[in-house]
Amino acid sequence: MEKKDKVRLDSVKPQNFIKNIIEKDLSTNKNDSRIHTRFPPEPNGYLHIGHAKSICLNFGLASEYNGLCNLRFDDTNPTKEEVEYVESIKSDIRWLGFNWDDRLFYASDYFDKFYEYAKQLIKNEKAYVCSLSTEKIKEYRGTLTQPGKNSPYRLRPVEENLELFKRMRAGKFKEGEHVLRAKIDMASPNLNMRDPVIYRIIHESHHRTGNKWCIYPMYDFAHCLEDSIERITHSICTLEFEDHRPLYDWFLEQLNLFHPQQIEFARLNLSYTVLSKRKLLELVEHGYVTGWDDPRMPTIAGFKRRGYTPESIRDFSERIGVAKRDSLVDVALLEHCVREDLNKRAMRVMAVLRPIRLIIDNYPEGKVEEIEAINNPEDISMGTRKIPFSRILYIEQEDFRENPPKKYFRLSPGREVRLKHAYYIKCEKVIKDEKTGEVKELHCTYDPKSKGGGTADGRKVRGTLHWVSAAHSVKAEVNLYDRLFIKENPVECDKKNDFKSYLNPKSVEILKSCRVEPCLANAAPGSRFQFMRHGYFCVDSSNGKLVFNCTVQLRDTWAKIEKSLNNTTKS
RNA sequence: UGGGAAGUCGUCUAAUUGGCAGGACAUAUGACUCUGGAUCAUAGAAUUGGGGUUCGAGUCCCUGCUUCCCAGCCA
Numbered sequence: 022m023e024k025k026d027k028v029r030l031d032s033v034k035p036q037n038f039i040k041n042i043i044e045k046d047l048s049t050n051k052n053d054s055r056i057h058t059r060f061p062p063e064p065n066g067y068l069h070i071g072h073a074k075s076i077c078l079n080f081g082l083a084s085e086y087n088g089l090c091n092l093r094f095d096d097t098n099p100t101k102e103e104v105e106y107v108e109s110i111k112s113d114i115r116w117l118g119f120n121w122d123d124r125l126f127y128a129s130d131y132f133d134k135f136y137e138y139a140k141q142l143i144k145n146e147k148a149y150v151c152s153l154s155t156e157k158i159k160e161y162r163g164t165l166t167q168p169g170k171n172s173p174y175r176l177r178p179v180e181e182n183l184e185l186f187k188r189m190r191a192g193k194f195k196e197g198e199h200v201l202r203a204k205i206d207m208a209s210p211n212l213n214m215r216d217p218v219i220y221r222i223i224h225e226s227h228h229r230t231g232n233k234w235c236i237y238p239m240y241d242f243a244h245c246l247e248d249s250i251e252r253i254t255h256s257i258c259t260l261e262f263e264d265h266r267p268l269y270d271w272f273l274e275q276l277n278l279f280h281p282q283q284i285e286f287a288r289l290n291l292s293y294t295v296l297s298k299r300k301l302l303e304l305v306e307h308g309y310v311t312g313w314d315d316p317r318m319p320t321i322a323g324f325k326r327r328g329y330t331p332e333s334i335r336d337f338s339e340r341i342g343v344a345k346r347d348s349l350v351d352v353a354l355l356e357h358c359v360r361e362d363l364n365k366r367a368m369r370v371m372a373v374l375r376p377i378r379l380i381i382d383n384y385p386e387g388k389v390e391e392i393e394a395i396n397n398p399e400d401i402s403m404g405t406r407k408i409p410f411s412r413i414l415y416i417e418q419e420d421f422r423e424n425p426p427k428k429y430f431r432l433s434p435g436r437e438v439r440l441k442h443a444y445y446i447k448c449e450k451v452i453k454d455e456k457t458g459e460v461k462e463l464h465c466t467y468d469p470k471s472k473g474g475g476t477a478d479g480r481k482v483r484g485t486l487h488w489v490s491a492a493h494s495v496k497a498e499v500n501l502y503d504r505l506f507i508k509e510n511p512v513e514c515d516k517k518n519d520f521k522s523y524l525n526p527k528s529v530e531i532l533k534s535c536r537v538e539p540c541l542a543n544a545a546p547g548s549r550f551q552f553m554r555h556g557y558f559c560v561d562s563s564n565g566k567l568v569f570n571c572t573v574q575l576r577d578t579w580a581k582i583e584k585s586l587n588n589t590t591k592s
Numbered sequence: 593u594g595g596g597a598a599g600u601c602g603u604c605u606a607a608u609u610g611g612c613a614g615g616a617c618a619u620a621u622g623a624c625u626c627u628g629g630a631u632c633a634u635a636g637a638a639u640u641g642g643g644g645u646u647c648g649a650g651u652c653c654c655u656g657c658u659u660c661c662c663a664g665c666c667a
Binding site: 167 | 594595598599602604605609618628659661663665666
């Protein structure tokens with residue numbers, strides 16, 4: 022019976038098609054039951070949450086099946102790649118919590134080998150130097166429905182190809198004069214098989230090999246070789262490479278090399294977000310955001326600065342699963358993951374974002390009490406702290422309504438509420454600006470017998486407000502963020518409207534006159550807190566000023582109630 | 593219109609490979625609460641259409657429909 026239950030539990034464990042492949046391979050002892058994956062970014066931009074999915078998948082699979090995962094920079098195109106990106110990618114992967122030990126590789130490490138393999142293809146009459154122009158190559162390739170035609174250079178003798186290829190490498194030609202092509206089938210219905218270019222001339226310095234090379238291998242030729250050289254068993258990539266798999270397999274067969282299995286999965290799409298390096302670069306370059314690490318960016322660096330934890334991103338990657346169908350994941354799931362994580366770990370503090378003065382008329386002037394507050398009700402081991410309480414306080418503007426709507430149980434004239442951890446107060450008088458009518462100040466009385474937040478007579482109050490003592494609180498700046506795009510799928514109507522036309526004009530709100538508890542005065546950059554009744558906030562690293570970035574707001578039930586209230590009164 | 597791939601609750605994803613369509617998020621309702629947070633409980637909600645095989649089909653077969661990818665000397 023016990024065994025039966027266990028079997029059922031195992032079968033309930035979420036699976037995905039890649040794990041199924043791996044487990045089948047393990048059961049047949051393929052590759053001596055070795056599991057070896059790799060994460061192969063091109064260092065031409067910053068990593069985003071889509072890469073995080075791939076990183077978690079590849080490193081996760083390796084650790085789950087006692088295998089290894091390599092970090093490999095696919096640096097075959099010096100025109101787009103930079104050391105800055107290499108460094109940021111390494112740091113982002115480490116931040117996510119993964120470790121490649123000594124298995125850091127570069128495609129450029131293998132340039133000599135690639136060159137030898139290319140010569141071998143030439144010798145086997147499986148590759149030739151083509152001297153057609155870019156335009157002509159395109160023309161000869163044919164179209165989706167029409168087959169291509171053979172290049173006039175296709176029958177060049179081996180010796181001539183070898184000589185030309187050698188001179189290409191020696192820098193004897195200008196860019197575009199010649200390319201090396203695989204000799205496959207110009208009539209293939211798969212365009213990738215119509216004699217693809219495998220080497221091109223680029224006279225540009227490479228961030229690692231300098232000026233040693235002026236010919237560079239194309240992705241299709243290089244990638245399968247990189248995988249093979251590193252004895253990768255499962256080469257996991259995204260769906261758009263499905264059409265490239267026959268080519269991947271072709272090179273390895275022609276060269277009779279160790280043959281990893283390429284497996285494709287659907288890349289991540291997130292609602293209200295764009296996840297393409299090109300588009301993200303556009304946002305950065307045109308100043309729509311402040312940089313790659315702008316807290317609104319879906320980059321790892323952006324999430325980090327926004328206050329997301331690596332744990333929450335890994336949890337998210339696990340929960341979205343892996344499949345082959347195109348999907349658009351609800352960003353609410355990501356927000357759920359970070360709330361769930363931070364709920365357990367973040368210290369609770371009080372911060373008043375939009376302050377209004379509140380004076381307790383019957384509280385002695387000059388008196389200051391130290392009020393004890395629990396740091397995290399979800400984790401008692403986080404202890405308690407003392408908060409100063411005095412006659413003049415700040416509370417949140419939205420916590421007072423002169424004419425409260427139904428179901429509003431915060432402060433209003435004549436009503437009693439609780440100040441968190443402190444006393445019951447009752448609103449006695451509202452001071453307004455004579456000209457504008459704006460509420461300037463609230464005068465209240467407190468019940469000295471309610472200290473700690475309860476009374477002996479057992480009377481209940483519905484509202485509990487957060488507060489700070491005016492004289493003791495610390496000034497801070499707070500950045501509130503909303504989604505960067507107003508459209509669920511900003512790339513959907515790309516043809517008609519540029520994705521940038523869906524940018525949310527109110528994606529950031531900067532609040533400059535916030536007041537926070539004194540214990541936050543020296544909060545370390547990167548540290549995370551829950552501002553009670555608001556959300557989770559992270560200290561931004563900035564010069565001297567105390568700045569908090571909002572990671573995610575708390576779920577706001579009252580906002581929902583109020584919204585539905587408004588809707589019903591309108592209709 | 594050639595080739596490749598994919599269609600399961602609103603969203604993402606499972607289904608021991610032909611045997612009770614499950615989970616999470618989201619939504620709604622209620623309980624509880626010194627955070628309108630958290631927590632707990634409950635509810636609604638799906639196999640792309642049409643045939644077929646079968647005792648039995650999300651799964652196999654036929655046929656339609658829809659979506660995505662491919663014509664870089666990018667990856």
